[in-house]
Amino acid sequence: MAASTYDEALRRLLAHEGGYTNHPSDPGGPTNYGITIIDYRKYVKPNATAADVRVMKLDEAKAIYRAKYWAAQRCDELPPGVDDSIFDYGVNSGIGRSGKVLRRVVGLPDNTSVVTNEVLKAVAKRDAKAIVLAINDERLRFLKGLKTWPVFGAGWSRRVAEVKAFSLSLAEHSVAARPQVAAAPAATAAPAKGVVPPPKALKGLVTKGIPAGGAAGGIGFWEWIAAHPYESGAIVLVSASAIGGAVYALNGWHQARQEAPTPNLIPVPI
Known part of the structure; x- marks a missing residue:
């Protein structure tokens, strides 16, 4: 005070x-x-x-x-x-x-x-x-x-x-x-x-990316990206949206656990 x-x-x-x-x-x-x-x-x-x-x-x-x-x-x-x-x-x-x-x-x-x-x-x-x-x-x-x-x-x-x-x-x-x-x-x-420690899944979501292997027909990953710019853009947008939604949900879950009440708390009377 x-x-x-x-x-x-x-x-x-x-x-x-x-x-x-x-x-x-x-x-x-x-x-x-x-x-x-x-x-x-x-x-x-x-x-x-x-x-x-x-x-x-x-x-x-x-x-x-x-x-x-x-x-x-x-x-x-x-x-x-x-x-x-x-x-x-x-x-x-x-x-x-x-x-x-x-x-x-x-x-x-x-x-x-x-x-x-x-x-x-x-x-x-x-x-x-x-x-x-x-x-x-x-x-x-x-x-x-x-x-x-x-x-x-x-x-x-x-x-x-x-x-x-x-x-x-x-x-x-x-x-x-x-x-x-x-x-x-x-x-x-x-x-x-x-x-409360953050869930491991949250760390995994933000660190994982699109697999670096071949995407189609045996061609290389970057070659496929170059040949399909519109499809690639759509994949990035969908992936970002999905990851963002999952991160948001996990963060909300983590915050709820962090702020959850502990048992046996009795309010102080007046």
Whole structure:
């Protein structure tokens, strides 16, 4: 809610995220300061490579965090503690998930992840500490259900525990009343994204092309293309449409799994 909440929340988040990584089991791919290559391409450089991510400037990462994770979730308008928990959850697992979890926790429909005025009013009616506990308990259950838990589970457990403890301290004491801030956690938490790994079929669709073998009558592939320009154009259009539709469907399926509710979540009462 206060600016100093963001400063400390960001400092702790960066300690968790660490520097450059490109772990084969991390769905985020090349990542630096917790910013994946996908986010870097989306917000900074559309054609960025892993090398660009490796030399990312800290100020670039901070700008992305402020606009696309903190402000996008209206954390300045959330109670201390709730803001930190939602911010860290959004960075690690996507604001599509963190926003819906916040809605579920306060008993609102999760047909969108947007933090609306209705969400802010529902949060304000409830005990901030209870919301913090509900968010972080749900987060840990979600992470434990991921296929990558055996690889990154120990680090995720530490991270969630530290976020919960710090968020509870914020909820129990106003930021202005705290003369000192506890040291940020050591950078030992796993720098991996807590997301559902994308389906292998999705990667296959976008990497497969038209077979390079002969197309007809024993002639070469390129010779057939040259001899049948109109047919070739039609094949390309149909193939692109089919691949695009399949990718769209798989992406929707993957997003639905990523944002699906975990069992046993009980909304925080008023």
